[in-house]
Amino acid sequence: MIRRVFLLLCTLLAPLPAVALPSFAEVRSAYRPSEATLLARDGRPLHSLRVDMQVRRLAWTPLADISPALLRAVIAAEDKRFMEHGGVDWLAAGSAAWNNLRGSRTRGASTLTMQLAGLIEEDGQRRGQRSFFAKIGQSTAALRLERSWSKGRIVEAYLNLVAFRGELQGVAAMSRSLFGKWPHGLDDRESAIAAVLLRAPNVPPETVARRACSLLTELQRADECRGLEAFTFQALNNNLRDLRPEAPQLAPHLARKLLAEPGRDRRSSLDADLQAFARDALRRHLSALSRQNAEDGAVLVIDNASGEILAWVGSSGDLSGAAEVDGATALRQAGSTLKPFLYAQAFERRLLTPASLIDDAPLSLDTGNGLYTPQNYDPEYRGWVSARHALAGSLNVPAVKTLVRVGANAFQDRLKAHGFASLKEDGDWYGYSLALGSADISLLMLANAYRTLANGGRWTPLRAVPARDATVPPCRQGGCEGVFAGQPRAVDTPAAAFLVADILADRAARAGTFGLESWLTTPYWSAVKTGTSKDMRDNWCAGFSRRYTVAVWVGNASGSPMHDVSGISGAAPVWREVMDRLQRAGTASSTAPTAPPAVVGRDIRFEPAVEAARREWFLKGTEMGVIRAARADTLARITYPTDGTVIALDPDIPPDRQRIPLRLSAPAQRGWQWQIDGKVLARASNPASWLPQPGRHQLSLHDARGKMLDSVDFEIRAMRGKARQTSR
Template sequence: MCAGLVVGRVALQLSVPDEVASYVDTRAAAESSYIVVLDRQDLVLDKIRQDFTKRQGEWLPLSDVSPSFIKAILISEDKRFHEHGGVDWLALINATQSHVLHKIKTQFGATAAKGSGLGRGGASSITMQLASMLDPELQGQGGRSYGQKWHQIAAAFALEASWSKDEILEAYINLLPFRGEVVGVPAAAEAFYGKYSFGLNSRESALLAAMARAPNSSIARLTERSCDLLQKMDYANQCHGLSHFVSYYLNLPHPEVLDRHHDAPHIARYARQWANLQGTKVVRTSLDSELQKVGQSLITAHLSELSDESVQDAAVVVLDNDSGEILAYIGSSGTMSRAQEVDHIRAPRQVASTLKPLLYAQAIDERRLTAASLLNDAPINLLAGEGLYIPQNHDRSFVGWVSLRVALASSLNIPAVRTIVSLGVEPFYKKLKELHLPLEKASDFYGYSLALGAADMDLLSLANAYRTLANQGVYSSVRWNSEVSVSDERREVFSPEASWIIGDILSDRQARAYTFGLDSVLTTPFWTAVKTGTSKDMRDNWTVGWSEHYTVGVWVGNSDGSSMKNVLGVSGAGPIWHDVMRYLHQQRESIARPKPEQLVAQSVQFVGVDEAPRQEYFLAGTEMQQVVALASQEQGEAMRIKIQSPVDGTILALDPDIPATAQKLYLKATIPSTDPRAGSINWYIDGIQIAKGAGNFWSPNRGTHRITLKDENAKVLDEIVISVR
């Protein structure tokens, strides 16, 4: 007997593999099948499958696995695991005897036992099973041969010599195959029960441990084995109803459950690219998973209310003002969208009136205007490129003289255009570039229409430009992952004083009452500054604004660029913005920043304008106490007869696809109602009289034409030159 043991020991030593995989290398090689995208609290936002041969999760330390499962798997597979040195000899001898007796009994039977090995039913210890997982040559199909079993034993001894017991058990639990493609207890717990492995209870643990012995066993067999384990775990009472429990969980589409996380599909794309470059499987983001879900549900709820208005898409981005971290990144309306894969946060769209705060901030900084300056909201014709630019307000009406405060808060177009004429297109263009706004064309491509947002930009860049105003005019980059390298540049684009004034205007409910009323979705019970915008033909609408802590940007429209039906920024994007802000400030107040010391508060009275006296804020040296409308040369100009349309120098182009007789130019004169010559003025084209009265249509022909306005005595009242091509 002693001689036999000595021979066996020598044989085992000769069978020891040349190299034994280390615990560290084994753990490093056990890659997850997924790139896992986590939120700021390490909750799963998204999972992107990379390996389609298996479904395996992240390696978990033993301390993160439920004690119930550890107890169940040890009872099932290796009850003396902590007592032996790699092989449970007692279990192995008993299994060998049973195997030999079974062979004798079936030797002359109709069906011989398949294979000659002992297999899993041959009392392979957990260490032996792990050795087979690590070495494919030790994995027997339909049972192992005695030679394979011998090498498996030798490999188990080698593992025990270099690994700790906890390392062996941890590796086993992470590499254990289950039904289908599921590998490892972390993946199995999520696949079968939708929970993390530390939360497994005794019944769930017993079923997984029963499955470990023979993953594809029948429901009846797994129920029997699970009950046996529960009895040994002192939970015999849990065998009641166990068959229904096993049947329910095994009939679920369990492997696909692992793919169910899609709370941030658009940010997951960037995470995947970054993870592949970095060679990592886990990406931690700055997002808040709960905010992400709330934002998505708000989009669904509000778009459902607009179901009859031809609108299907929306996007929401939330930024932390201080850090620049992206807290929510919802790129589409999900299942409501016809193109839910499109990332509308980064898709360039015409930004409409949302650039006005930036325009006025620059004008205030350059001391061209103050919040009390009067701007004429009246018709204006401007030469632009090779044509005529005639801006209009959204409602096609005009207010007349208004202060900058009212013009911005109520989003009037003509005052903004007059401001960019004064400021210059190129300087404003350069200011937008300083904010890293994506202007793809040269400044002259946009012309004066840049004041009204006739440029394609993305929601994230626009929201960060507003965050600059929230941060006293200091620009810095946004970030979605603290490990991603972004510029740490912090640069002052606007002064703190101008930024504060713009924030004060955009938070002024009274100033925006002309367009939006006193009570709208732009009003919140805490301090916020907000601006809306609606692009041409209602293709896009926006609401972007900030509180003390957050900047929120919302876009609503259609992925194919089609028009919506009567959906404006205040009715489309506005309600979503409002509710996101309300959610963010459920338990956090928001107050305005303190007024910068350099700002001067001054009481102002307005003459000739329907605006009540108020306290206004000025850059030092620009203060006003009284502002009078029509104080410029325009008052005198308004008292004389003149040609209003077209303007001098207009260049027109005839459309070759339209009959010349159908192409007419409207000639309009401005005539004071008190002027007795109102009914006797005459229009001349190149010296030939063509019409009488204040307004007439003329069919132009190609060439340069002189248009003259005369009274009944042939006195020239006004004259312009236009070109027709």
């Protein structure tokens, strides 16, 4: 009688949305673990990351991988006649209805199938409701489930979808978190604890232990009650245990950037073996530097042709006090790593050749706010040195003099074209220190800029996923800005890029600073440059072979300085170890690149013999056989105002207080003159200033014979006067 009444009510009152029930395959397909996994380029797991912070779910567990002890305990605790009924336990339902009519409290009559129907209900809002009509809806759905699903699939789906305690959902997350094992290994005692949590997930441990003991007694396992309360307390207070993922956890920083959807794995461009090697190389070397306050670092490896990132190591892991900070994207001072781009621009504009002599001597430049006096890394000055030796030996004074020739604004524009999007100010804002790396950059920007040199001056964006997959930029802001997006473009000419690469590969040219044998000297062709920022807070090593670019940063995420750690001792050993590993793989060419058509070789000698005679490369049309020190008139350049400067006059400041100082990069010779718009203004050998007039002007420097040595164009703008306030 009770069964017929229930069937009639189920037919008349069941809500329409319950008619369309998903299949077992659809439920399993829609299941999403709270984690996602970053895959290597060959599909191997690299790093698993929890993405869904609402619930904690692991991968779906098949019925065959669930302990029989847990199945017995759950059926005994939740649905004793599960194997006998067709979705609704009519005896339990009748007993519950009779007790409700009598007004007494009773245990619910929901079967496992009815509970499963509630778990997979689309809106999820009816879950846990005990109203009469809610029971009717669950009963209807349960009857349909039993007609289309097997008992095994019902219990499998139930144990994967049900919540056990707190955020733990599904048998795998419960078993791993509470007991530190997979579901197939659960014993009788553990299964009893898990089963009683289903009805009251968040009751105190002593209550759980008491109910679990009752269940064990019912299952004729009463001997398992000995020590159960202490065991239960330990298990339930370990529910924050880290669920160790199956992936090797090799790329946390890239994983956080690429993984966004629960349960959705993402294939990256990373090489799993190379990623592990680069991480281990960095950690090994930093361990050796621990007494010198160097605890963090980052490594990037890029395929020159495709732009695919093959290794992305963002930190040293547990060696770091800030392991979450991604050293590949953090903005830090560049040190000497920007010098190659400065010399490439000077070569391209034919302001210098690799053989040009530059005076490495004490230098003071007037900045308007005081004197700027650059110094070399070591306190000595070399006198006349070629641009080749100045760049390879990372000499600071010649770099600043080269910047004076190129112009700070022009150099800043070139750096922006190389992908250094973090340079937000114009060149004059950075001033002469831009030649020595005062600007903040990221390792990602630096690596791709060096890759641009390796590719003959052609810039293309990087990729963090294989070329065959859709482009997925892992990040767009901060140190990632402009790295993964942008149109391919020619930045340096192939000839200028070749000259710089040849210098950076010249073991003899760098010997004066680094010695013939150093971490930079490889038995195969490679071009490399180091850099160290102020107070040894950061050091860098970036370089490339014919096929790969490797960039390394070593420092501290906190920004604290290291103790006597330079680019050659900090980052260079890691760079060399990774580059050697790439070479051993047999995929990198060991021969030097061929000179492009616009480059010619010439035997040269120096008068006087400041450097040994050698074979040198030149841009076609700039070659010469005898190199002599430059005269003073070839060294002097106008440093203020710079070309293109716009100066605004303030009407509230007296005109005499707005005079513009005229400055040179080197002392003026006797008879030199300043001219404004073709008219003689003053002698250049004495301090001079000019009372500005609105309009466009040309300032030029002339020698004693009237020959123009340098000129700049600039503009003076007059601001309107402020409105005067009057009173009556």
